[in-house]
Amino acid sequence: xxxxxxxxxxxxxxxxxxxxxxxxxxxxxxxxxxxxxxxxxxxxxxxxxxxxxxxxxxxxxxxxxxxxxxxxxxxxxxxxxxxxxxxxxxxxxxxxxxxxxxxxxxxxxxxxxxxxxxxxxxxxxxxxxxxxxxxxxxxxxxxxxxxxxxxxxxxxxxxxxxxxxxxxxxxxxxxxxxxxxxxxxxxxxxxxxxxxxxxxxxxxxxxxxxxxxxxxxxxxxxxxxxxxxxxxxxxxxxxxxxxxxxxxxxxxxxxxxxxxxxxxxxxxxxxxxxxxxxxxxxxxxxxxxxxxxxxxxxxxxxxxxxxxxxxxxxxxxxxxxxxxxxxxxxxxxxxxxxxxxxxxxxxxxxxxxxxxxxxxxxxxxxxxxxxxxxxxxxxxxxxxxxxxxxxxxxxxxxxxxxxxxxxxxxxxxxxxxxxxxxxxxxxxxxxxxxxxxxxxxxxxxxxxxxxxxxxxxxxxxxxxxxxxxxxxxxxxxxxxxxxxxxxxxxxxxxxxxxxxxxxxxxxxxxxxxxxxxxxxxxxxxxxxxxxxxxxxxxxxxxxx
Amino acid sequence: xxxxxxxxxxxxxxxxxxxxxxxxxxxxxxxxxxxxxxxxxxxxxxxxxxxxxxxxxxxxxxxxxxxxxxxxxxxxxxxxxxxxxxxxxxxxxxxxxxxxxxxxxxxxxxxxxxxxxxxxxxxxxxxxxxxxxxxxxxxxxxxxxxxxxxxxxxxxxxxxxxxxxxxxxxxxxxxxxxxxxxxxxxxxxxxxxxxxxxxxxxxxxxxxxxxxxxxxxxxxxxxxxxxxxxxxxxxxxxxxxxxxxxxxxxxxxxxxxxxxxxxxxxxxxxxxxxxxxxxxxxxxxxxxxxxxxxxxxxxxxxxxxxxxxxxxxxxxxxxxxxxxxxxxxxxxxxxxxxxxxxxxxxxxxxxxxxxxxxxxxxxxxxxxxxxxxxxxxxxxxxxxxxxxxxxxxxxxxxxxxxxxxxxxxxxxxxxxxxxxxxxxxx
Numbered sequence: 001x002x003x004x005x006x007x008x009x010x011x012x013x014x015x016x017x018x019x020x021x022x023x024x025x026x027x028x029x030x031x032x033x034x035x036x037x038x039x040x041x042x043x044x045x046x047x048x049x050x051x052x053x054x055x056x057x058x059x060x061x062x063x064x065x066x067x068x069x070x071x072x073x074x075x076x077x078x079x080x081x082x083x084x085x086x087x088x089x090x091x092x093x094x095x096x097x098x099x100x101x102x103x104x105x106x107x108x109x110x111x112x113x114x115x116x117x118x119x120x121x122x123x124x125x126x127x128x129x130x131x132x133x134x135x136x137x138x139x140x141x142x143x144x145x146x147x148x149x150x151x152x153x154x155x156x157x158x159x160x161x162x163x164x165x166x167x168x169x170x171x172x173x174x175x176x177x178x179x180x181x182x183x184x185x186x187x188x189x190x191x192x193x194x195x196x197x198x199x200x201x202x203x204x205x206x207x208x209x210x211x212x213x214x215x216x217x218x219x220x221x222x223x224x225x226x227x228x229x230x231x232x233x234x235x236x237x238x239x240x241x242x243x244x245x246x247x248x249x250x251x252x253x254x255x256x257x258x259x260x261x262x263x264x265x266x267x268x269x270x271x272x273x274x275x276x277x278x279x280x281x282x283x284x285x286x287x288x289x290x291x292x293x294x295x296x297x298x299x300x301x302x303x304x305x306x307x308x309x310x311x312x313x314x315x316x317x318x319x320x321x322x323x324x325x326x327x328x329x330x331x332x333x334x335x336x337x338x339x340x341x342x343x344x345x346x347x348x349x350x351x352x353x354x355x356x357x358x359x360x361x362x363x364x365x366x367x368x369x370x371x372x373x374x375x376x377x378x379x380x381x382x383x384x385x386x387x388x389x390x391x392x393x394x395x396x397x398x399x400x401x402x403x404x405x406x407x408x409x410x411x412x413x414x415x416x417x418x419x420x421x422x423x424x425x426x427x428x429x430x431x432x433x434x435x436x437x438x439x440x441x442x443x444x445x446x447x448x449x450x451x452x453x454x455x456x457x458x459x460x461x462x463x464x465x466x467x468x469x470x471x472x473x474x475x476x477x478x479x480x481x482x483x484x485x486x487x488x489x490x491x492x493x494x495x496x497x498x499x500x501x502x503x504x505x506x507x508x509x510x511x512x513x514x515x516x517x518x519x520x521x522x523x524x525x526x527x528x529x530x531x532x533x534x535x536x537x538x539x540x541x542x543x544x
Numbered sequence: 545x546x547x548x549x550x551x552x553x554x555x556x557x558x559x560x561x562x563x564x565x566x567x568x569x570x571x572x573x574x575x576x577x578x579x580x581x582x583x584x585x586x587x588x589x590x591x592x593x594x595x596x597x598x599x600x601x602x603x604x605x606x607x608x609x610x611x612x613x614x615x616x617x618x619x620x621x622x623x624x625x626x627x628x629x630x631x632x633x634x635x636x637x638x639x640x641x642x643x644x645x646x647x648x649x650x651x652x653x654x655x656x657x658x659x660x661x662x663x664x665x666x667x668x669x670x671x672x673x674x675x676x677x678x679x680x681x682x683x684x685x686x687x688x689x690x691x692x693x694x695x696x697x698x699x700x701x702x703x704x705x706x707x708x709x710x711x712x713x714x715x716x717x718x719x720x721x722x723x724x725x726x727x728x729x730x731x732x733x734x735x736x737x738x739x740x741x742x743x744x745x746x747x748x749x750x751x752x753x754x755x756x757x758x759x760x761x762x763x764x765x766x767x768x769x770x771x772x773x774x775x776x777x778x779x780x781x782x783x784x785x786x787x788x789x790x791x792x793x794x795x796x797x798x799x800x801x802x803x804x805x806x807x808x809x810x811x812x813x814x815x816x817x818x819x820x821x822x823x824x825x826x827x828x829x830x831x832x833x834x835x836x837x838x839x840x841x842x843x844x845x846x847x848x849x850x851x852x853x854x855x856x857x858x859x860x861x862x863x864x865x866x867x868x869x870x871x872x873x874x875x876x877x878x879x880x881x882x883x884x885x886x887x888x889x890x891x892x893x894x895x896x897x898x899x900x901x902x903x904x905x906x907x908x909x910x911x912x913x914x915x916x917x918x919x920x921x922x923x924x925x926x927x928x929x930x931x932x933x934x935x936x937x938x939x940x941x942x943x944x945x946x947x948x949x950x951x952x953x954x955x956x957x958x959x960x961x962x963x964x965x966x967x968x969x970x
Binding site: 046073074109111113114115117118121146147205206209242246249250252253256257260361365366367368370372373378379380382386388390391392393462463464466467468472504507508511512513516 | 585586587588590591594624707708709710721749750751752754755756757759760761763764766767769770771772773783786787790791793794795796799800801803815818821823824826857927929930935936937938
């Protein structure tokens with residue numbers, strides 16, 4: 001089986017090479033046409049430049065690809081009447097291929113607008129269709145299917161005749177069909193419409209819509225009823241497929257927001273939920289975690305730029321430690337003296353939050369700081385033709401799940417977890433049995449704050465990091481903990497995910513402003529129904 | 545010309561040397577004038593406004609070095625209204641009544657300007673406002689050195705509708721929820737109607753200040769674009785722009801498919817963003833850092849040197865942008881007007897600002913309109929480059945006159961473009 005596979009791929013390469021050779025024989029390699037290159041670089045209007053690009057693509061010249069690619073990358077400059085492809089400090093003359101070093105001082109960029117860039121995109125994709133590598137061809141075909149243009153048609157037709165891979169063939173058929181849709185005979189158009197029905201691309205909808213549209217005077221824009229009906233059917237198919245992408249996208253967005261809310265609230269679920277401390281500085285502990293990430297990032301930038309992609313590995317424990325230690329100091333110096341006095345705790349921790357904000361402002365400045373994503377967290381995975389799931393959000397969902405699992409293990413397995421639960425349930429009895437309640441308090445509070453630090457590390461990857469970061473999350477965190485039921489960790493998880501989903505669901509049909517208001521109203525009604533939810537004197541506070 | 549500069553330099557050098565010798569006595573007798581700087585240095589708008597405070601201070605220093613305003617050394621009074629709109633009014637009142645400043649340079653968001661406006665009108669103060677805005681305002685006490693809608697929003701949308709701009713047929717108007725985006729979008733809606741685009745092809749969406757989760761909105765843009773060639777007009781303000789552009793990049797929305805034109809995003813706002821996925825996204829302004837002209841080159845060099853000397857956080861990558869240029873021009877217009885009026889008196893200065901000309905870093909000698917308190921400005925449409933700078937892809941031939949009252953709004957018909965002093969009610 002494996003041998004057969006290798007044989008097939010070798011055959012494919014041979015075939016491709018043969019085809020390429022045939023192409024080369026048919027068109028002897030020429031130097032690029034000076035007039036065309038000059039038109040490309042110096043033409044005043046977009047029309048002229050596009051004509052030059054099309055001429056280059058249709059010529060099938062091997063030298064066209066590097067020039068067009070360089071143009072797309074913004075590394076083509078002009079100096080006098082020469083057109084240069086810049087490569088670092090040296091340059092190559094696009095027409096003669098002569099090396100020029102150094103780059104002339106008067107060289108200036110060739111500026112492209114979006115229209116030209118679009119044409120250029122599909123031109124480069126079209127040229128890549130002859131590549132030997134299947135992945136390259138597939139990518140090129142995908143790009144073309146995203147943005148089908150008439151100019152690419154001759155190249156696509158040539159590639160279709162040669163292509164053996166069914167997936168690439170299917171994509172190329174869609175490209176050809178999109179072009180044939182408006183120009184061509186009735187049979188060609190009908191075939192094109194039917195081919196398009198199998199596409200899940202949102203562009204297809206745009207292509208088909210004009211066929212079923214009405215003119216302002218009420219008559220159909222497309223006179224042929226048969227084509228109209230076919231287009232209607234295909235459109236329904238395409239829309240059905242797109243709707244799935246949208247639904248899954250919405251679910252993912254809700255899950256992502258939910259995981260963020262959950263991770264922000266988890267620490268509070270321990271300090272407020274289990275210990276009964278109303279910690280208004282919780283948001284600022286999140287902020288400390290985010291700033292710890294920022295500092296680690298800067299250290300990596302300065303001392304280990306090569307390992308920059310992995311700075312989060314160091315940032316996560318650092319954020320955990322920084323916020324945890326800050327929390328323990330807070331507990332030892334302030335909160336410990338206020339157990340059982342929720343109002344004073346609230347005021348004291350609120351004062352501490354202001355002090356922390358001002359401290360960060362003095363050290364790092366009032367402006368937001370920039371936390372870069374590692375390169376593996378930028379971009380996203382193409383789950384469906386109209387759905388991209390960003391890596392950063394996937395990572396955060398997984399991270400949040402890992403943190404929940406970690407806390408659950410910590411509270412159920414080791415002795416510390418047993419102590420924390422014991423002290424929460426019956427402090428006097430736990431104390432009698434020799435549990436060092438004071439130390440357990442410090443450690444438990446430190447743990448809650450350390451988790452806030454982890455949240456800060458996660459948030460730094462998707463939002464802004466500034467001194468006011470915490471303020472945006474404190475209300476949300478309390479909402480999640482209160483909604484989930486004070487004193488329950490599982491409740492926080494459900495409430496976080498639930499609020500995220502509800503928020504995104506409302507947002508999708510009423511906008512972000514209304515969604516925020518609606519969620520708040522919902523919480524208010526909830527507290528009206530269950531007044532014991534917020535600031536309930538539970539656990540520790542009752543006993544004191 | 546060169547010789548004159550040389551002579552001036554000599555004179556200045558001599559003066560500096562002399563003042564160095566007898567510094568204490570001169571200092572004691574030195575004449576000063578206080579001016580206010582009212583920009584948010586913390587909160588959601590700090591991303592945009594902090595740098596305006598710094599360019600203001602640089603301009604004051606430049607003027608002081610050249611002999612001050614009518615021989616008076618400028619003493620800036622810097623306050624931080626902290627992106628808090630009522631605090632803007634409070635700080636403005638403090639500047640005018642306690643510090644008794646001759647003029648105030650400040651505000652970014654229109655909501656902050658609307659908040660200080662009654663204070664300036666009541667106390668007859670003088671405000672130079674350096675940011676593009678929605679128009680629909682003409683106060684005797686304010687000079688608007690940023691763009692009115694016809695100098696930014698309308699040309700940008702016209703460009704999007706042109707073939708080079710992508711020939712957009714549908715418009716997704718996305719903004720932060722306050723007066724500037726709402727009014728601008730209202731004007732744009734009327735404008736689009738006049739171009740034959742119906743309400744079905746216009747979608748208006750707002751987010752709160754500081755919003756950071758743009759997943760749903762970007763997904764909705766994609767969905768909306770299914771109905772035809774779409775362009776996004778963004779009036780998002782402040783640090784929300786960073787997560788918005790990050791989300792655009794992560795979800796793979798390219799400018800060639802769905803261009804986004806922004807009215808409040810410049811070089812400074814893109815500092816915190818990886819710009820590679822954003823190449824080709826558009827911004828409409830009256831100045832870009834990448835403009836090539838001698839005034840701009842000198843100005844950029846002055847700013848770079850200033851950031852180094854003052855060890856500002858952006859010294860390693862000093863950027864300039866449109867509101868910075870407008871701030872710089874505004875301060876010089878005020879200086880020239882004071883010198884023409886021969887007095888710091890607010891009424892006399894206001895009468896003298898109209899008609900002032902200044903050779904600006906945008907490459908033109910721009911003029912303050914004699915009547916409507918707005919600058920005549922050139923319009924540029926720029927496209928984001930991989931390095932976070934902008935390439936100019938479209939521009940007007942020269943400065944165009946501002947229309948604070950939009951010709952597209954029915955309620956603005958017949959409004960006069962003359963700023964009238966508010967008479968105090970007795």
